[in-house]
Amino acid sequence: GIQVEQSPPDLILQEGANSTLRCNFSDSVNNLQWFHQNPWGQLINLFYIPSGTKQNGRLSATTVATERYSLLYISSSQTTDSGVYFCAVGRPGGTSYGKLTFGQGTILTVHP
Amino acid sequence: DAGVIQSPRHEVTEMGQEVTLRCKPISGHDYLFWYRQTMMRGLELLIYFNNNVPIDDSGMPEDRFSAKMPNASFSTLKIQPSEPRDSAVYFCASSSIQGRPGGETQYFGPGTRLLVL
Numbered sequence: 064g065i066q067v068e069q070s071p072p073d074l075i076l077q078e079g080a081n082s083t084l085r086c087n088f089s090d091s092v093n094n095l096q097w098f099h100q101n102p103w104g105q106l107i108n109l110f111y112i113p114s115g116t117k118q119n120g121r122l123s124a125t126t127v128a129t130e131r132y133s134l135l136y137i138s139s140s141q142t143t144d145s146g147v148y149f150c151a152v153g154r155p156g157g158t159s160y161g162k163l164t165f166g167q168g169t170i171l172t173v174h175p
Numbered sequence: 176d177a178g179v180i181q182s183p184r185h186e187v188t189e190m191g192q193e194v195t196l197r198c199k200p201i202s203g204h205d206y207l208f209w210y211r212q213t214m215m216r217g218l219e220l221l222i223y224f225n226n227n228v229p230i231d232d233s234g235m236p237e238d239r240f241s242a243k244m245p246n247a248s249f250s251t252l253k254i255q256p257s258e259p260r261d262s263a264v265y266f267c268a269s270s271s272i273q274g275r276p277g278g279e280t281q282y283f284g285p286g287t288r289l290l291v292l
Contacts, residue, residue, distance in 0.1 A: 096280065104264060106283035149218065151281075161206050161272055162231060163281065165218040 065090045067166035069150055075172045076140050084135040084169045086150030094153030095126050096163065097135050101146045109135070109148075140173045147171070179284035181267050187290045193255040196287045199248055200269030208281060209242055209252050210266040218266075224250065257291045264288050 066089035076082055086095075097109040110117050110124040112133065117124055121140075126133040137144055147170050151163040180199040188194055200207045208223040222232040227244045235242070239258070244250040254261055268281040 098283075104286055104288075106266065106268075106286075108280050108282060111280045151218075160230075161208075161225070161270060161279070162220060162223060163208075164220070167217050 065092070065152060065154055065164050067150060067152055067164055069148075069166035069169050071169060072167070073170045073172075075174070078140060078142060078173055078175050080140050080173075081136070081138045082140060082171070084137070084148050084150075084171075086133040086135070086152075086166055088131050088133075088150075088152045090131070090154060092128065092131075092152040093155045094161070094163065095128075095133055096151045097124055097133070098149040098151065099144075099146050100149065100168070106149075137171075140171075142173045142175055145171055145173045179267055179269055179282055181265075181284035181287050183287060184285060185288045185290075187292065188257055189292050190258055191256045192291075193253065194257045194261075194289060194291075196252040196265050196267075196289070198250045198252070198267030198284060200250070200267070201271075201282055202248070204269035204271045204282075205247075206270045206272060206279075207244060207250050208268040208270075209250070210268065210283075212264045212266060212286070213262075221252070254289075257289075259291045262290050 068087045070085045095113045112124045112126045114128045121138045123136045147168040149168045151165045182197045209221040212218045221234045222242045224244045242252045264286045266286045267284045270279045270281045
């Protein structure tokens with residue numbers, strides 16, 4: 064199956080700093096989503112971004128599908144950004160439709 | 176919309192007991208997914224349904240696990256008999272594909288934390 068690698072595994076920031084999280088995947092995809100799991104365990108969808116660039120407030124994401132990677136940018140980080148960030152991808156075809164494979168996540172800690 | 180609803184939120188049971196987890200997807204969504212999250216294995220897809228029909232159950236760990244979706248607004252994941260290694264957080268998610276080639280945004284429920292003693 065497809066492999067999804069996220070880096071860095073852990074990231075510690077001071078409030079106000081910027082960061083970039085990376086997601087590499089081993090095969091072509093037609094679905095890519097970024098999620099944030101907060102300290103209470105809730106998984107929140109941040110972006111649906113199989114290609115291109117999107118922005119939502121302090122967060123933005125870019126996927127270069129031909130080079131098999133995606134980046135999540137967090138600017139002016141806040142303590143509420145702490146948690147685990149997951150990248151999840153989906154392959155085209157057959158029973159893969161809609162099915163996501165998750166990376167292991169990046170644990171982000173933002174200190175005040 | 177209330178989002179994806181899961182019950183119970185926490186379950187503690189003894190080895191050998193039957194466990195039933197419940198999920199109500201977002202109204203109008205035609206895909207429903209069951210995931211399991213553990214420290215060792217991360218987030219794994221167990222099974223998913225389209226229009227109440229199971230499409231891919233290749234992630235179901237063994238015959239002790241079963242899932243049903245009797246109608247568009249309800250699904251269950253059952254473990255019988257339960258074992259300590261089944262302890263995990265079980266998430267339900269739903270989406271509405273709406274013709275996108277790769278599928279749509281998935282919305283997750285709050286999860287059920289299962290502890291099997």
